[in-house]
Amino acid sequence: MDSTGPTPGTHHPGLAPAQPEPVVTVCGLVKRYGSHDAVKGIDLEVRRGEIFAFLGPNGAGKTTTVEILEGFRQRTDGEIAVLGADPATAGRAWRDRVGVVLQESEPEPGLSVRECLALYAGFYQAPRDIDETISLVGLTGKAGALASRLSGGQRRRLDFALALIGDPELIFLDEPTTGFDPSARRAAWEVVAGLRQLGKTIFLTTHYMDEAEYLADRIAVLSAGRIVAEGTPRTLGGRDHMTTAISFTLPAGLAARDLPEGLRPLAEPGPGGLTVLHSESPLVHLQMLSNWALSRGFDLPGLDVHRPTLEEVYLSLTSSTPAKD
Amino acid sequence: MIRMAAHLFGYDLRAFIRNRQAQFFTLALPVLFLVILASLFGGHGHTTPVPGGQVSISVAYVPGIMTLGIIAACFGNLVASVTAQRERGVLKRRRATPVPAAAVIAGRVLTAVVIAVTMAAVLLGIGWGAYSVHVPGRTALALAVTVVVGAASFCCLGYALASLVHNEDAALPATQAILLPLYFISGVFVAVSVLPHWLAGVGDVFPVRHLRDALLAAYNPHTTGLGFAGRDLLIVAAWGAAGLLIALRKFSWLPLGR
Numbered sequence: 001m002d003s004t005g006p007t008p009g010t011h012h013p014g015l016a017p018a019q020p021e022p023v024v025t026v027c028g029l030v031k032r033y034g035s036h037d038a039v040k041g042i043d044l045e046v047r048r049g050e051i052f053a054f055l056g057p058n059g060a061g062k063t064t065t066v067e068i069l070e071g072f073r074q075r076t077d078g079e080i081a082v083l084g085a086d087p088a089t090a091g092r093a094w095r096d097r098v099g100v101v102l103q104e105s106e107p108e109p110g111l112s113v114r115e116c117l118a119l120y121a122g123f124y125q126a127p128r129d130i131d132e133t134i135s136l137v138g139l140t141g142k143a144g145a146l147a148s149r150l151s152g153g154q155r156r157r158l159d160f161a162l163a164l165i166g167d168p169e170l171i172f173l174d175e176p177t178t179g180f181d182p183s184a185r186r187a188a189w190e191v192v193a194g195l196r197q198l199g200k201t202i203f204l205t206t207h208y209m210d211e212a213e214y215l216a217d218r219i220a221v222l223s224a225g226r227i228v229a230e231g232t233p234r235t236l237g238g239r240d241h242m243t244t245a246i247s248f249t250l251p252a253g254l255a256a257r258d259l260p261e262g263l264r265p266l267a268e269p270g271p272g273g274l275t276v277l278h279s280e281s282p283l284v285h286l287q288m289l290s291n292w293a294l295s296r297g298f299d300l301p302g303l304d305v306h307r308p309t310l311e312e313v314y315l316s317l318t319s320s321t322p323a324k325d
Numbered sequence: 326m327i328r329m330a331a332h333l334f335g336y337d338l339r340a341f342i343r344n345r346q347a348q349f350f351t352l353a354l355p356v357l358f359l360v361i362l363a364s365l366f367g368g369h370g371h372t373t374p375v376p377g378g379q380v381s382i383s384v385a386y387v388p389g390i391m392t393l394g395i396i397a398a399c400f401g402n403l404v405a406s407v408t409a410q411r412e413r414g415v416l417k418r419r420r421a422t423p424v425p426a427a428a429v430i431a432g433r434v435l436t437a438v439v440i441a442v443t444m445a446a447v448l449l450g451i452g453w454g455a456y457s458v459h460v461p462g463r464t465a466l467a468l469a470v471t472v473v474v475g476a477a478s479f480c481c482l483g484y485a486l487a488s489l490v491h492n493e494d495a496a497l498p499a500t501q502a503i504l505l506p507l508y509f510i511s512g513v514f515v516a517v518s519v520l521p522h523w524l525a526g527v528g529d530v531f532p533v534r535h536l537r538d539a540l541l542a543a544y545n546p547h548t549t550g551l552g553f554a555g556r557d558l559l560i561v562a563a564w565g566a567a568g569l570l571i572a573l574r575k576f577s578w579l580p581l582g583r
Contacts, residue, residue, distance in 0.1 A: 072417070072420075072579070095422060102418060102421065104414050104580075105414030105415065105417055105418040106414050109415070110338065110339065110343045111339065111346055112341055113551040115336060115339065119332070119336045120422060122329065123329070123419075123423050123424040124423060146343070206475070312580075
């Protein structure tokens with residue numbers, strides 16, 4: 001493997017330790033079907049040990065991109081390197097280091113969970129222990145059950161186990177929890193969080209905001225074939241700079257003009273007689289508000305502090321078609 | 326590659342053994358056909374002409390049903406299972422691993438050939454036990470070679486047809502629509518000698534008839550020499566080669582029907 005990663009931070013002595021090397025690098029990726037551009041020139045980089053989420057609505061080009069990175073589809077244009085190789089031409093040694101959970105695939109229906117894993121273990125040079133992998137995904141009680149008899153959530157966990165059995169460095173998860181009930185999703189998230197402990201690099205696609213927020217170190221939002229925003233779950237789309245809404249009901253007889261001086265300009269009337277403060281420093285403003293209320297001996301019914309959810313950020317990012325050209 | 330093919334073979338065979346539809350069409354049906362046809366038409370003194378003389382009808386059915394057994398394993402079952410594996414994403418999932426493509430195909434072909442050889446042996450055993458015919462040691466090699474050439478050729482044809490069927494539900498009807506008429510005009514269910522001339526001529530084009538004739542040549546107690554039906558085997562193999570060409574051009578690892 002070539003080590004194109006940055007050398008230890010000689011140029012930036014004050015910064016955190018050098019970032020790990022990139023595992024996935026995409027530059028100007030384009031995929032055209034006939035006259036339709038499914039992917040319209042995207043750039044991204046995923047570093048070793050990172051959980052990277054590719055977030056976007058259905059049809060945004062997530063699966064197209066991820067299947068190009070997995071080597072299943074040919075790109076129209078652009079440069080990509082996955083584990084230092086071009087997936088379109090990479091061979092068996094490369095596949096040995098990559099695990100995938102495909103969006104629509106079925107494990108071997110005629111085999112039991114343990115047999116599926118034993119079959120796949122035979123494909124790899126240095127597979128993980130089969131029973132340990134079954135236990136990692138929480139299927140120990142189902143090890144002898146036929147894959148075709150598993151529930152949707154259990155089958156997906158078997159998909160996870162098959163992706164892990166070769167002990168890959170990089171794992172692609174394409175919409176791993178679509179169609180799950182909430183408890184099955186939680187269970188799948190725990191498995192992915194467990195992969196982080198193993199130091200794996202994970203490339204995840206999802207259209208669930210909460211999934212990206214819970215799992216990802218970094219998120220790129222894809223809309224109509226373009227990346228419209230990129231950042232950590234906290235900073236995505238300028239979320240960290242957005243105001244927090246502090247809303248409450250004032251006691252009868254008091255109005256917004258009776259608030260302390262520092263809060264008055266932030267106040268606006270809200271729905272249902274609520275008063276809403278749009279705050280950029282919610283902690284300071286909450287203290288001022290509570291000191292004011294407590295010193296006067298009254299409560300503030302309906303007090304609510306609302307930071308913009310990732311979902312609100314995401315919807316604002318994907319609702320309008322970006323005007324970039 | 327060979328180690329991986331053998332590894333896959335073990336699991337493909339296990340999956341086959343657990344599949345009830347495959348069990349019925351591939352294992353039970355040929356035995357049923359042999360027993361029913363031989364009981365219906367193979368009473369005492371009923372004979373049919375074969376090259377070199379006459380044999381009892383029940384004896385003549387053995388190579389015919391052996392043909393059916395080989396084709397059921399290598400063509401019918403293979404088309405159904407390969408199409409289903411492709412459409413459900415099983416093949417795509419396997420392609421995301423380091424396993425070589427050739428090993429996946431070789432493992433599946435080996436499964437079909439082993440099932441075909443087993444079925445041929447079972448039918449031979451029934452012929453020997455129930456209808457007291459046994460293969461002369463002289464032609465045993467020819468019989469084994471014919472079974473294997475037939476099995477391999479029909480596997481190639483199976484991969485060709487699987488590449489053309491886009492929907493797993495269509496696989497079984499497609500194979501039966503092709504095979505049933507061919508069985509009737511190829512000496513499997515009824516003797517070719519009772520067919521109208523033109524119908525026998527149609528059957529003569531296709532490999533079913535030639536596999537059946539080659540098996541009969543090796544099985545027929547009147548056969549002199551080693552029992553190799555060279556021309557029939559060549560025609561079967563040529564069909565197999567044509568199937569292989571189509572499969573190589575059209576075979577897909579990814580679902581086609583979505």
